[in-house]
Amino acid sequence: MKVIEAKAGALTNFEVLNILRTRVATSDPLGALGAVTPSECKVFDYLVQTAACNQTIESIDKFQKISEKYRLSKAEKLNIINIRPSSQPEIFPIIEDCENRGLEPVLEELVNMVVEILPPRPSKPEEQKDNL
Structure with missing residues (x-):
């Protein structure tokens, strides 16, 4: 993941979840075929259990x-x-x-x-x- 603009502002959990979804993150680090790191998969796994996954x-x-x-x-x-x-x-x-x-x-x-x-x-x- 690249930082495009440092300190541009805080992100909501919804925005972080969307970024991870575009990177094809899953709860299973092996399911993403190396596109995401294991830590990103852990964050994804956490966020899909929060209100962020239902927000628009x-x-x-x-x-x-x-x-x-x-x-x-x-x-x-x-x-x-x-x-x-x-x-x-x-x-x-x-x-x-x-x-x-x-x-x-x-x-x-x-x-x-x-x-x-x-x-x-x-x-x-x-x-x-x-x-x-």
């Missing part, structure tokens, strides 16, 4: 556009996209100085917006077995 560029763009009214920093938006919190206790530590910025009263609204716009992480195989 449209959902991320929509989230970023709607979240403007909350005056979140770029790092806070990135963490929310990557972690996809679904409750106030999950989102509270992501937002720096939440109380003093006056965001505490709108946390529930922000969480509901995240849950509505950003798709959930895939269910795990054991969860699927329980649902059958």
Whole structure:
């Protein structure tokens, strides 16, 4: 993997996953026929188990556009996209100085917006077995 522009900005997990998909990464390092490194396969294996595998560029763009009214920093938006919190206790530590910025009263609204716009992480195989 080549760095085209150093320090151009942080990537979301979705963007990293897309880069790995274009490089034909799989969970099996031998399945990629040497196109990717074993560490890239491990990252791919991790990311396909997160919300990143269900996200779309449209959902991320929509989230970023709607979240403007909350005056979140770029790092806070990135963490929310990557972690996809679904409750106030999950989102509270992501937002720096939440109380003093006056965001505490709108946390529930922000969480509901995240849950509505950003798709959930895939269910795990054991969860699927329980649902059958």
